[in-house]
Amino acid sequence: MSILIYTEINKGRVKKASLECVNYGAKIAELLGTEAIAIVNNADATQLEELGKAGANTILALKNEKMGNDSMLISAAVEQAAKAHHAQVIVFAFDITGKAVAPRLSARLKAGLVAGAVDYPTVNGNTLEVKKNVFSGKATAVYSITSATKLIALLPNSFPVKLTNNTAKIIEWSVNLEAVSSRVVIKEQKSNATGGMIPLPEAELVVSAGRGLKGPENWGIVEELATSLNATTACSRPVADMHWRPHHEHVGQTGVAIRPNLYIAIGISGAIQHLAGVNGSKTIVVINNDKEAPFFKSADYGIVGDAFTIIPKLTEAVKKFKAHQN
Amino acid sequence: MKILVAISNVPDTTTKIQFSDGDTKFNSAGVTYVINPYDEWYALVRALELKEANLAEKVTLIHVGLADSDATIRKGLALGADDAVRIDGEGPDAFFVASQIANHAQAHGYDLILVGKETINYNGSSVGGMIAGLMDLPYVSLATKLELAANKATIEHDIDGGTQIVECELPLVISCAKGMADQRIPNMRGIMAARTKPLSVVSANATDALTGIVAYTLNAGRTTCKMIDENNMDELVNLLHTEAKVI
């Protein structure tokens, strides 16, 4: 028996969401009295060490050039590992890869899936009960997984990552993907230009602006504030629709759903579809010149006034604070 | 070329969510239901555009649900889908829905199966991948562009940290996101025509229940917003550090 955790390397690092999953899987292994096994493709020694520090007892280290981000191949690889190691629970991040792979594996293994877990499971006989957000963040549901094999996709940023001195046993692992005929052929690939910022789904601090900023030429002050905080920039949907900002910065129901520690919303009215993507944030600051803006009802801190004068003042205050801290 | 579009019936985005039966059921009293936005604006409209460009012959809607979904299905027909199938049954989870759709698709042979990115009620992003898994078909998720030529689909889609353009021989399953197409409003002629378009109802197959919902709770909204003077940004920074502990 084991808990199997799917993990990934991205831009030379173990993905933060993967470290969260290893922490999470290790905790479940403890609950069920079994071992936590991480599976990873193309990791170097440092990355393997980090997976160990996050709590993996064993790591299945793959070296497979073919797998890439193909959901069919990844699913087949995890399926083989799950069978070989009698996985009771398989953990994925509920990120773009996890959303493509976990459902496929769920169907293949007839393993019940909770897609977007936000808390640790509780054990109830042979079932696990896991909480997940529903109705676009307006409510939480407790799901029970009753199948023998269980799948949990963990919503990123649900828990802070904890690293210890643990070292994992490393097993060089190979999978046979010959029988899997994925017909998906990659023609072109582009990275989002994030200008060195932490990618939005992983970001703990986010500075977001809306139509109140009037035009793309005014984003300089938003970026400056973000830089001062080491935050990532985001925007409301109309801003992306009008091409003021790139599409990958759009948050909300139709865009990316995020749950950073701090979300600063500037010149955004707070429409319900916008809130759906950000209401999981730990702390929300709203800056708006209309004191009746609906966003204030969903904020922890509010400032009424003109964004164009407030943003530079806030940036100054942040810089002063940072200078004082160092 | 036949396209199957899976549509889900969901409470309108502005619905005030309430539960009943000791917080074990969603309370649908007084709720307005609509086609899940991603299924309608992106999957269905793109399928219709492909048909209008003579790249597909037929667009069929499929829905797994009870008779009270029929008005929503008719709306999809009014937008221009040719016919619809409702699998009459309400399952406990995405696996139930996916099993029903996969069974139907296996028997009827579609070249393309389109689903939405996620439903706005259960936010699972699961049904499409499950259908693909059950049918052993490729799955391309979060498509923002889709072109068809001969027996091949060219798809632009979001991946972790970027975008990818891929090609795939048919058949396959695609989940659709913003960018695929623009919202359409049904016209009077479409609404009239929808009344007589075929909507067949078939009974659901038995499937294993893998998960179920035990209870719901409403997420507490924020109750107090601390207002800070615009000339006192030092105070805000201080509160973010000492009170909220986020910086």
Ligand SMILES: Cc1cc2nc3c(=O)[nH]c(=O)nc-3n(C[C@H](O)[C@H](O)[C@H](O)COP(=O)(O)OP(=O)(O)OC[C@H]3O[C@@H](n4cnc5c(N)ncnc54)[C@H](O)[C@@H]3O)c2cc1C
């Ligand atoms: C099904 C559906 C899905 C949707 N999905 C999304 C989504 O994913 N994400 C999303 O964001 N939206 C989404 N929308 C759109 C959403 O309903 C709103 O229209 C949108 O969020 C509004 O964007 P905004 O707040 O930037 O603009 P506005 O609503 O125009 O608000 C601008 C705000 O800026 C303030 N302002 C103006 N000037 C200043 C100034 N000088 N200083 C300070 N404040 C100023 C105004 O008081 C106002 O509150 C969706 C809509 C639908 C129907």
Ligand SMILES: Nc1ncnc2c1ncn2[C@@H]1O[C@H](COP(=O)(O)O)[C@@H](O)[C@H]1O
């Ligand atoms: N009951 C249903 N009937 C038909 N299609 C559905 C149903 N539920 C979900 N789908 C499809 O599957 C997609 C993903 O749903 P979900 O996995 O619930 O997020 C939706 O956007 C629909 O296209």
